[in-house]
Amino acid sequence: MPSSNNVRKVTSENYPTDAGREGEAIFRRVYALAGSELPIKRLWISSMEDAAIQQGFKNLKDGAAYDNLFAASECRAKADWLIGMNGTRAFTKKYGRKQTIGRVQTPTLAMLTERQTKIQNFVKEPYYKVELSGGGMVAVSDQMAQEQDADTMQAACDGQCAVVGSIERKRVEKKPPKLYDLTTLQREANRYYGLTASQTLQALQELYEEKLVTYPRTDSQFVTEDMRKTVESLVLALDGQTVDVSCVINNSKVTDHHAILPTMQGAKCNKEKLSETKQKILSLIIWKLVQAVQPPFIYEDVLVTVCCQGRNFTAKYKEILQPGYTAKPVPFVEPEKDKDASLPNDLEQGMVIPVVRAEKKQGFTSPPKVYTEAICCERGIRNRP
Numbered sequence: 146m147p148s149s150n151n152v153r154k155v156t157s158e159n160y161p162t163d164a165g166r167e168g169e170a171i172f173r174r175v176y177a178l179a180g181s182e183l184p185i186k187r188l189w190i191s192s193m194e195d196a197a198i199q200q201g202f203k204n205l206k207d208g209a210a211y212d213n214l215f216a217a218s219e220c221r222a223k224a225d226w227l228i229g230m231n232g233t234r235a236f237t238k239k240y241g242r243k244q245t246i247g248r249v250q251t252p253t254l255a256m257l258t259e260r261q262t263k264i265q266n267f268v269k270e271p272y273y274k275v276e277l278s279g280g281g282m283v284a285v286s287d288q289m290a291q292e293q294d295a296d297t298m299q300a301a302c303d304g305q306c307a308v309v310g311s312i313e314r315k316r317v318e319k320k321p322p323k324l325y326d327l328t329t330l331q332r333e334a335n336r337y338y339g340l341t342a343s344q345t346l347q348a349l350q351e352l353y354e355e356k357l358v359t360y361p362r363t364d365s366q367f368v369t370e371d372m373r374k375t376v377e378s379l380v381l382a383l384d385g386q387t388v389d390v391s392c393v394i395n396n397s398k399v400t401d402h403h404a405i406l407p408t409m410q411g412a413k414c415n416k417e418k419l420s421e422t423k424q425k426i427l428s429l430i431i432w433k434l435v436q437a438v439q440p441p442f443i444y445e446d447v448l449v450t451v452c453c454q455g456r457n458f459t460a461k462y463k464e465i466l467q468p469g470y471t472a473k474p475v476p477f478v479e480p481e482k483d484k485d486a487s488l489p490n491d492l493e494q495g496m497v498i499p500v501v502r503a504e505k506k507q508g509f510t511s512p513p514k515v516y517t518e519a520i521c522c523e524r525g526i527r528n529r530p
Contacts, residue, residue: 159205161188165362165401169211170218187211191360193353194408214401224248253521260516267512274508275299277307277451277458279501281489284451284458295505298456303503307453309496319442321470323366324393324404325433330426335519337478338425342518348426349405357411358430363402367395372403376434382412384435393437407431428476439470447488453501462488 160176162168176185185208190201225248232246273295275286284307289295323329330349331342340348349361368376376390393404407430416424447462463485474480514520 159186159188159202160208161190164189164191164360166214166218166221169214170222173215184208191363191402193356194410197408257516260513264512264515269509269512272508272510274506275302275458276504276506277302277453277501278504279307280492280496280498282449282451282460282492282498283486284449284460285506286456286458292505292507299503299505301503302453302456302501304500305454305503307451307458307498307501309492309494309498310450310452310457311448312492312494313448313450315446315448316466317444317446319469321392321437321439321441322433324368324406324437325430326364326366326404327362328364329366330405330429330433332519334426334429335517337429337475338422340422340425342521344422345426348420348422352411352423352427356408357414357427358408359406360402361405363405365399365402366404367398368393368403368406369396369399370394376406376438379407379409379412380435380438382409383407383431388438390438393434405430406434425477432473432476436470436473439473440467442469442471443467449488449492451498453503460486462486464488 160172162172186205187208187210188201188205190197228248228251229246232251233244236244236246270290271292273289273292275295275298277284277286286295286298289298325333327346327349331340331345334340334345335342346361349358352358353361373390373394376393377387380386380388380390407427411427412431414427416427419427443466445464445466447464449460449462451458451460
């Protein structure tokens with residue numbers, strides 16, 4: 146669009162198209178068709194808030210800085226022609242009925258078909274374990290293919306004494322998760338709420354247009370150093386804490402756009418006025434930001450080895466030392482019950498368990514999982530090719 150209201154003389158053009166590969170392509174094609182040779186300046190913003198737009202106009206960049214971005218869009222368009230349009234016509238002609246081919250669609254279909262074939266051809270096989278219980282703990286043997294071996298172990302150990310052979314502790318420290326990019330948000334929205342990738346993107350786009358979140362189509366999970374104060378202000382408004390946000394800042398990991406964030410307007414809005422889907426998506430984005438700047442989750446993995454009649458059994462426990470970011474529950478989701486058994490307080494190496502009960506357990510091998518939208522996102526199949 147013209148950079149001046151003076152219709153007699155326009156010396157340059159500013160273009161505020163979508164800040165991304167496709168937005169760049171749209172402007173460049175219009176610019177070429179118009180036959181313009183005026184110098185161009187790029188408006189690059191990731192938020193629709195008034196302050197962000199004003200700041201963007203104050204920091205217009207030379208259009209030449211985005212030449213490679215336009216080249217990338219041209220490559221993708223040509224790949225669509227070469228593989229999609231030409232391939233579709235060729236295969237349709239060869240097989241006498243419509244056969245669609247695509248640079249993303251075709252390998253995706255191949256992956257789904259391969260997985261389905263494995264599921265259909267899968268033959269489950271039984272396996273056996275012996276479970277030893279006593280002294281407030283449960284220990285399990287290694288997996289056995291032969292039921293006779295499990296029967297022999299059960300008969301040898303049932304009603305006998307056992308000894309705690311060793312107690313091994315391993316400290317584990319898990320860093321907070323990264324901020325959302327589009328793919329990660331789509332995956333978690335599917336996992337927590339059953340939303341499809343397209344439903345998540347549609348809600349996200351609407352939130353962006355309502356100035357409640359930043360630009361949605363991003364593949365980055367970090368923000369840049371110049372956004373430090375913005376992120377600190379957001380966390381303070383959302384969680385009432387002043388925290389160090391260095392863990393979400395990495396200039397080298399931000400290309401076109403930074404990670405998806407709520408805007409300050411989104412942080413302060415009345416979510417009840419939004420649709421249910423948009424409430425969930427906005428709440429997830431807020432939750433992830435707050436979670437990403439929390440302390441790490443620290444726990445100990447405890448492996449207990451129990452010996453009975455010359456046979457070894459193991460019991461595994463998890464002792465939480467610091468809940469860290471896991472203390473922030475997922476919005477709109479019932480908290481999961483703790484499945485980890487508690488380590489008996491009086492358990493010591495060399496301790497004798499006078500009587501144990503041995504019980505045979507049978508299980509079956511499982512086929513590969515059917516690909517869900519969440520798994521497809523994990524494998525890099527995005528909602529937008």
